[in-house]
Amino acid sequence: MESIFMNYKTTNISDVNVWFKATSVDEFPDDGGVCVKYKNKQIAVFNFQRKGGWYACQNVCPHKFEMVLSRGIVGDHNGIPKVACPMHKKTFSLETGENLNGDLDAIAIYPVKIENNFVYIGFSE
């Protein structure tokens, strides 16, 4: 299972050298997520409308290795945008990936930009 996590590494916007054109913003529910596949990665992308922002992270939850975070619930933790895993409600910061209600490994976070009504995810390769 460890090998799944080797695919995912937090990417700072300054390190992005590939902006992957994922899908139209119209495909996203308000305050909800979509799973986007890029090469061997599943990325959960969130339209966090209440916060006015877009966020992306690995889709795999580090608790039980389920590919489920795109179906998680977005919310606020003391001003930090977060996602709660739909399986057992472990929560993760969408800004840093930190596990906010436990001591699981942080999840990987990716930059998102919107251009011409399309969602782009930033990767460093």
Ligand code: FES
């Ligand atoms: S699988 Fe995500 S919290 Fe358990």
